[in-house]
Amino acid sequence: MAALSSGLLGALDPTSDRAVYRQIADQLREAIDKDRFGEGDKLPSEAELVEHYSVSRMTVRNSLSILQSEGLVLSEHGRGVFVRPRPPVRRLASDRFARRHRDQGKSAFTVEAEAAGSRPEVDRLEVKEERPPQDISARLGGPRRVLARRRRYLLDQRPVEFAVSYIPLDLARNTPIAEPNPGPGGIYARLEELGHRLDHFEEEIRSRMPTPSEVRTLQLATGVPVIHLVRTAYDTEGRAVEVCDTIMAADAYVLSYQLPAT
Template identity: 65%
Template sequence: MLPSLDPGSDRAVFRQIADHLREAIKRGDLREGEKLPSEAALMKHYGVARGTVRQALQLLQSEGVAAAEHGRGVFVRPRPPVRRLASDRFARRHRERGQAAFMAESEASGRRPSVDMLTVTQAAPPLDIAERLKLDEGTATVVRRRRYLHDGHPVEVATSYLPADIATGTKIGEPDPGPGGIYARLEELGHRLDHFDEQIEARMPTAEESRVLALASGVPVFHLIRTAYDTDGRPVEVCDTVMAADSFVLSYTLPAS
């Protein structure tokens, strides 16, 4: 049962209505996939105009809490499966078992991982990527683009850039790089991996990112740029990744000294 409006509150009426519905969802009174009360029902309950109710429902949609289905109403938006982005996801033991990071973590969480929209080309990288790879502007790289899915639902898109003098003519330049992914191939080529640097920011997606990741309105993304270094200190790959923020939990173990 939704509470009544607080006439003494300085919070706008449509925001109070949105608050009540949001809390009902959090409590489990309204479950994933369940239809929210109709506009008419909310108008009657709160004694407000249709425009006020629509403002409340639109606010929930902009937050990614609810989704409208044409001709059917507004529903509690199902939450996609969460994948834990852990600090050991690039541990060598995964590669030695023939598993790339995404596949290893996804299967460990009980999800069905898959990859599509895969392309492999050669091109000069953007300037900021070239700088991370310590390459001169215009130097060729092998560029691997792909989209990752959980149980058929897209959760991230990633583009890897590897120096052409390392990757050209190897399995890294093929659509299927083989067991363990490109990091296993790099180590077979003599570039034993030493560490990874990651930079992560949260932002709203571009229109193209929203389309490719099938994001609901109001859902942000994590933008992660990772640089892989070998034991000689050479950067051997930069991966530019955009992830649906509601599909991930960032979980890290950090040393205290």
């Protein structure tokens, strides 16, 4: 009861029209947000919360269920409920594809991971020729075959992103882009070396709940949504030279952009 006796959690408001179990969830959430319970810390047990709030065990379980659905806590059978460790945050900056990074031989993921003080890794790499999905083909101008590059990104050994790049086959076949490691600066550097100087990117971003496959791939906790980002790269001739379809763990990212006011 030390955590409760020390004032980490308050009392219920009997005059509130908010359900009791939601009030308890609110107090626990606030304690987590303010780091009164840090990553990996064990929350007070069900019995302790029942005694502290003078409520039923089912009320407490409903409160904890809310926090689990929000991805804030993990329940370990026989051990208790713990604050879920948060993956390192990677900031998606508006200049992440600036040419200066490619000139330094670094991919956008590597640059931003280093800025966050994290160790980047790539696994589950697959490179193959295939027929693109209809929407991807439309974005690329209608090619029947593409080179698809699939990979999963990790920060400090935690999966945070899964991406598939689709490149028209006439651009990628028999080039370093078709190799598992395309070389310094990644596929964008190789495209520019092949004469397709990049002019601009278009991105579409939305958030949604993950599919079961995405939960497994990114090892997502219950209640954590994903960011679905589709980026199209255009060269100076106006040709779409790549579409990257990316699924990101929403709790691992901050989207940060600078927009001109004129």
